[in-house]
Amino acid sequence: MTWLVTGGAGYIGAHVVRALHQDGAQVVVLDDLSTGHRSRVEAGVPLEDGTVLDGPFVRRVLADHQVSGVVHIAAKKQVGESMADPLLYYRENVSGLVALLDACRSEGVERFVFSSSAATYGLPDVELVDEDTPGVPLSPYGESKLVGEWLLRDCAAAYTMRVISLRYFNVAGAAGPELGDPGVFNLIPLVFQALSEGRRPRVFGGDYPTPDGTCIRDYVHVADIADAHLAAARALESGSPSETYNIGRGEGSSVLDVLRVVGDVIGKQVEYDVVDRRPGDPARVVAAVDRIRKGLGFEARRDLPDMVGSAWAGWQARPA
Ligand code: WQD
Numbered sequence: 250m251t252w253l254v255t256g257g258a259g260y261i262g263a264h265v266v267r268a269l270h271q272d273g274a275q276v277v278v279l280d281d282l283s284t285g286h287r288s289r290v291e292a293g294v295p296l297e298d299g300t301v302l303d304g305p306f307v308r309r310v311l312a313d314h315q316v317s318g319v320v321h322i323a324a325k326k327q328v329g330e331s332m333a334d335p336l337l338y339y340r341e342n343v344s345g346l347v348a349l350l351d352a353c354r355s356e357g358v359e360r361f362v363f364s365s366s367a368a369t370y371g372l373p374d375v376e377l378v379d380e381d382t383p384g385v386p387l388s389p390y391g392e393s394k395l396v397g398e399w400l401l402r403d404c405a406a407a408y409t410m411r412v413i414s415l416r417y418f419n420v421a422g423a424a425g426p427e428l429g430d431p432g433v434f435n436l437i438p439l440v441f442q443a444l445s446e447g448r449r450p451r452v453f454g455g456d457y458p459t460p461d462g463t464c465i466r467d468y469v470h471v472a473d474i475a476d477a478h479l480a481a482a483r484a485l486e487s488g489s490p491s492e493t494y495n496i497g498r499g500e501g502s503s504v505l506d507v508l509r510v511v512g513d514v515i516g517k518q519v520e521y522d523v524v525d526r527r528p529g530d531p532a533r534v535v536a537a538v539d540r541i542r543k544g545l546g547f548e549a550r551r552d553l554p555d556m557v558g559s560a561w562a563g564w565q566a567r568p569a
Contacts, residue, residue, distance in 0.1 A: 250486055251275040253316040253358075255301055255349065256323030257294075258285030260430045261364070261420060261471055265320055267291055267428075268475035269482060277314040279307070280323065289428060301345045307352035318360035318485060319353060320478055321346065324393070327434050328368065328529075331390035342393035343400070350404055360485040361401060362478055363414040367467075367495070369395040370416075372531045379537035380416070380493050387529045398493065405491040413481040413489070418467040418497035418536050420474055422556035422563075429563015430471075436504065437557060440511055440519070441564040450519060452504050454526030457533075463523075465501035465533040470551035470559070473498075480545040489544075497536025498549045510557045 252269055256262035257278030262285065269276045270291050278290050281300040290296045295314065299306045301323055310316070324342045325331065331338040346363075353361065368391035369384040386392045401412040421437050423429040433442050443450040455462040477496045512519045541547045 250317045251314050252318045253277050254320045255279045258289050262322040263289035264471045264475035265478045268479040301349040304348050304352050308355055311356040320362040322364040328388045328390050331388050335389035338389045338393045343396050346397050359410045361412045362481045363401055365414045365416045366394045367416050367418045377537040411485055412491045414493040416495045418469050420471050421468050422470040422559040424472045426562045426566035437560050450521045452521050452523045455523035461503050461505045463504035464530055465503050467497035467535040468502055469497050469549050470556045473549040473551055477547050480547045494541040495536040499538035501535040502553050510553050514558050514561050
C-alpha cells in the first residue's frame with residue numbers, strides 16, 4: 250500500500266511522513282512548498298511539487314505512485330488570517346479538498362485520513378470535549394475544517410470510501426531540532442520569539458474562570474499526532490469503518506503552566522505581562538480521548554516538558 254501525504258513537507262506533515270515511512274509504509278509527498286520545505290521530506294520519499302487544486306496533476310501523482318490511501322494535511326491553518334481572508338481559506342481548504350476527492354474517485358483511491366481541528370468546536374462549554382460536542386466554529390478556518398468533515402462523511406456514505414477525521418488539539422514540540430514549527434503563530438513559539446527579542450511574553454487574559462485565571466488548552470506533542478495518523482492509516486488498511494477522533498492528551502495546561510515549563514527548560518523564570526483577553530478565546534478546551542483509545546488503541550505518550558523542550562531545541566536550530 251502506498252500513502253500519499255499532502256502537506257508532507259510542512260511542520261505536522263513531515264512528522265506524519267516520518268512515522269509512516271519508519272513503520273515500513275510506502276509514502277509519497279504532495280506539497281506546493283508554500284509553507285513547507287523539501288528539506289523536511291525524509292530521504293527516500295518522493296516529493297511531488299504542486300497543489301491539490303490541480304486535478305490533472307493530482308490524478309497523475311495518484312496513478313504514477315499507485316496510491317491507495319491519502320493522508321490530507323495540506324491546508325491553511327491560521328485563525329486570524331482566516332478572519333481577514335475567508336475566501337482564501339474556503340478555496341484552499343474546501344475547494345482543495347473537493348479537487349482532491351474528485352481525483353481520488355477517478356483513480357479508485359478509497360482510504361482517506363483527514364487533518365481536522367479542535368477549532369471545529371468553537372466555544373465548547375464542557376470539562377472534556379468529546380467528539381459528539383456540537384461544532385460551532387468561530388472562524389473561517391474552523392468552518393473550513395467542519396465543512397471538510399461533512400463532505401467526507403457524505404462521500405463515505407455515497408461512495409465506497411472510508412474516512413478517518415482527526416481533530417488536532419494544540420500541537421507543539423518536534424521530533425528533532427530540524428523539524429521544529431517554522432510558524433510563529435501559537436503560544437509556545439510566540440513566547441520564544443518574545444524572549445529572543447528581549448520582550449516579556451503577553452498573557453491574553455488573567456481573569457478567566459480557571460484555577461490561575463488563564464486559559465487552559467490540551468497541548469499534544471506533534472510526534473503523538475504523527476503516531477495517531479499512523480494508527481488511523483493502519484486501521485483503514487485493515488478494514489476499519491469511518492470515524493472521527495480527537496487527538497489530545499485529555500488533560501489541560503494553563504498559559505501560566507506553559508510559561509513555568511518554559512522557565513524550567515531555559516533555566517530562568519519567565520517574567521510576563523497579563524494583557525486584555527483575546528476575543529474568541531474559550532477559557533478551557535480539553536479533549537476527551539476515550540474514543541481514539543478504544544477505536545485505535547492510541548494514547549498520547551509525551552508530556553508538556555517534552556513538548557516545550559523539543560520546541561526550544563527547534564527554535565534554537567532555526568535558520569538566522
Ligand atoms: C493558546 C492559548 C491564547 C499567545 C489553536 C488554533 C489552531 C488549532 C487549535 C489546529 C490561548 C494564549 C497565545 C500569546 C497567550 N489547532 N496565548 N499569549 O487559540 O488555542 O487555538 O490551536 O488546528 O491551531 O485554533 O492556540 O496557541 O493561539 O493560544 O496568552 O502570545 O495561549 O489566549 O489561550 P488556540 P494559541
